[in-house]
Amino acid sequence: MSDTSFDQFRGSEDYVISLALKNAVNVTIALKRPLLVRGEPGTGKTLLAHSIAQGLDKRIIIWNIKSTTKAQEGLYIYDTVQRLNDSRFGDRDVSDIKQYIKLGKLGQAFVSEEQVVLLIDEIDKADIEFPNDLLNELDEMSFYIPETNETIAARYRPIVIITSNAEKELPDAFLRRCIFHYIDFPDPKLMEEIVRVHFPHIQDNLLREALKAFYALRGVEEFRKKPSTSELIDWIQALTLGGIPPARIASEVPFAGTLLKKEIDYDYFTNRRRGWSRARI
């Protein structure tokens, strides 16, 4: 191997990772390109970044994207209003513009003294043009502040993890620069591993019954929102605390409200519970 730094990331204690994802993460680190992660809600997209930070013992900087977020905010904000205010009432030296430049999350990641993990969470929430506005900055890992005539360049290129829920609206030019991974919904085997990470002492038959019921529920096409991993974890927690005997789980599906979050799904389920348990178990 010419580059010994490959294969750095192997998952962390509380995050089970597939071979495909592990490879994607490692190539991201090695090639210093952003990793774009997509997948159903609740498949652990955001957790991945935390796990990378933990596994590689790095600091994590999180940039949560909202519908109103502008690309500029991630770089820096020039607080003109404060400066104007200071010029009238304040006692600060307003000719020093530097003190009114506030670095955004991307800027913070660039100036950090060590390599950090930068999570850009839910990039698709922002305006359609948002990713394009960041193209150059993510490519060069630097940007220029005209107000102070300064260039902020990354001392250590951060490991950039970008998550997204929707598809297709990200511009091609942006996609070309990313490594892409789609987190598929875990199969029962991987799911068992995931659950065991969270509940190391879980009884085998409880887990088996719970998974059986869970995947059967996921198979119901009529649900608006299918239960996902995080709901399963909550549900198993409830089952354990409630001391439900495993034999009753699949037939009764107690605490179904933990799994089904939409009212119509829950109604649909309770109406058909009888037929459902007869048909599938």
Add this chain to the structure above:
Amino acid sequence: MFTDFFYLLKKRKVPVSITEWMVLMESLSRGYITDMDEFYYLARAILVKSEGYYDQYDVAFQEYFKGIETPAEILEQVLEWLQGSPDRTTLTDEERKLMDRMDLDELLREFEKRLKEQKEQHDGGNHWIGRGGTSPFGHSGYHPAGIRVGGDPGGRHAIQIASERRFRNYRSDLTLDVRSMKMALRRLRQLSRTGPEDELDVEETIDATAKNAGEIDFKWRRNRKNTVKVLLVMDVGGSMTPFARLCSQLFSALNASAHFKDFKYFCFHNCVYDNLYRDIEAGDEVGTDYVLRNLELDYKTILVGDARMATEELVERYGAIYYYERNETPGIERLRQISEHFTHAVWLNPEDPYYWHHPTVMMIQRLFPMFELTLEGLDRAVKRLMVKR
């Protein structure tokens, strides 16, 4: 390396670019890839940028690499053979050592042995598509069928994974799912400034402040918001049953698109008559006249239906096939009212346009621009709804 694979991906309509290909080459040359599984995932992560293309990638991968399944250690050599000449003089010492560790004759025997075994399991059609000529195990007819070289039979190898084609359902050209519909509907927007004046207009503020001799004078303006309102009117009659799923997906997509100013939904049986229904099973009805009176004409109106019925059901008084309708006004008249009331209205037809040569379909087509209920049709319909009049 693997240049044919690049073109094969292109042929399979996976949008790969040279930039991405160079990245893959870079990571190959840096030695990040040690076995086929890693190659499969890595190439996918670098080249394919949407789960919608995972399936095409799998197909191309299968087509290109079909016939080889290898354990980690010898992949490099196998790839090299397939690639071209394993000219030992060009190998580095390290590589030569690796090569020497393997007895070529033994490997060959193994190949043949496995070849016989495989013939029964795979159905013979496996042949190497790729380079010919110089390679000892190329497609020269020497090893036409599935070759499996040792390895752990329980393991999941890249080709197997590719051949499972688990991402078939994500293909965007085949399925019209809620998500892709939402993407198409996203274009239904018209931004204009409405609501309270709560956004600081920096330009204006600077201007006013300067005019005010430096005394700050804040100027506010209204936020930009989407003003598009949508009305969905859907046929839920018997002939629509085969398309029920498609229609409910369209409904979910519209309903879940949060960016509309307003979204109204009604359904009807077969054709629009005197009443529209909020919920047809519950008999929750509302007069068509009432709806038209109360909805502004700038509602973007989408009618969904197969538009196929007996001619008298469309043009005659009391033409409704359901006894309880007893329509005073013929359906076609009602449809004309709708098309005249709203400035923008389209008709989405889930049936293949091949079947649109039907009297009632053609009559309705004269009232509404009709599009097929596919992603492409939806796209065109949305464009039509946004056209300025």
